[in-house]
Amino acid sequence: MSTNREIDFNIFLIGFMGTGKSTVARALQEELQFPLVEMDERIVKEQGMAITEIFERYGEEFFRDIESQLVLSLGMEESAVISCGGGVVLRPQNVSNMKKSGRIVLLTATPETVYERVRYSNDRPVLNGHMNVEYIAGLMEKRRALYEEAADVTVATDGRTCEDICQEILDKLEE
Numbered sequence: 001m002s003t004n005r006e007i008d009f010n011i012f013l014i015g016f017m018g019t020g021k022s023t024v025a026r027a028l029q030e031e032l033q034f035p036l037v038e039m040d041e042r043i044v045k046e047q048g049m050a051i052t053e054i055f056e057r058y059g060e061e062f063f064r065d066i067e068s069q070l071v072l073s074l075g076m077e078e079s080a081v082i083s084c085g086g087g088v089v090l091r092p093q094n095v096s097n098m099k100k101s102g103r104i105v106l107l108t109a110t111p112e113t114v115y116e117r118v119r120y121s122n123d124r125p126v127l128n129g130h131m132n133v134e135y136i137a138g139l140m141e142k143r144r145a146l147y148e149e150a151a152d153v154t155v156a157t158d159g160r161t162c163e164d165i166c167q168e169i170l171d172k173l174e175e
Contacts, residue, residue: 010102018114025083075101106151111137
């Protein structure tokens with residue numbers, strides 16, 4: 001896949017949990033030699049507690065405030081590949097701030113694929129007690145319009161290799 005790329009902006013990967021954001025982010029980071037930022041990991045490190053604990057102790061609104069601050073600060077750093085939390089698009093100012101410093105890539109997958117990828121995970125607070133395809137499909141549908149409106153580029157990840165997905169992303173970003 002290695003080619004000379006003329007990308008000098010942040011690449012924000014958005015999408016529902018389990019669509020491949022972290023995996024694809026690592027591959028893009030390797031290809032582009034950009035810094036990699038996992039937003040949820042950074043929040044966990046900075047807050048000194050798991051996301052599930054932040055939700056339990058302080059609520060979702062508090063978490064979303066931290067997430068919004070992080071989006072704002074990332075826009076002031078050098079170009080990076082940024083794997084965003086699944087709910088980052090819930091706030092319009094996050095989308096606006098991401099667009100100011102980069103391009104937004106929406107990764108998609110079917111509810112069945114998402115379920116297969118996340119079903120053994122215990123660190124998905126919005127799925128606690130609802131780990132099933134029907135609930136995932138409903139939540140995905142609630143967020144679908146927000147994801148689609150935010151996206152500069154959309155790439156499906158179902159049944160594809162990471163290399164193919166990265167190639168499509170880079171080709172579309174260079175158009």
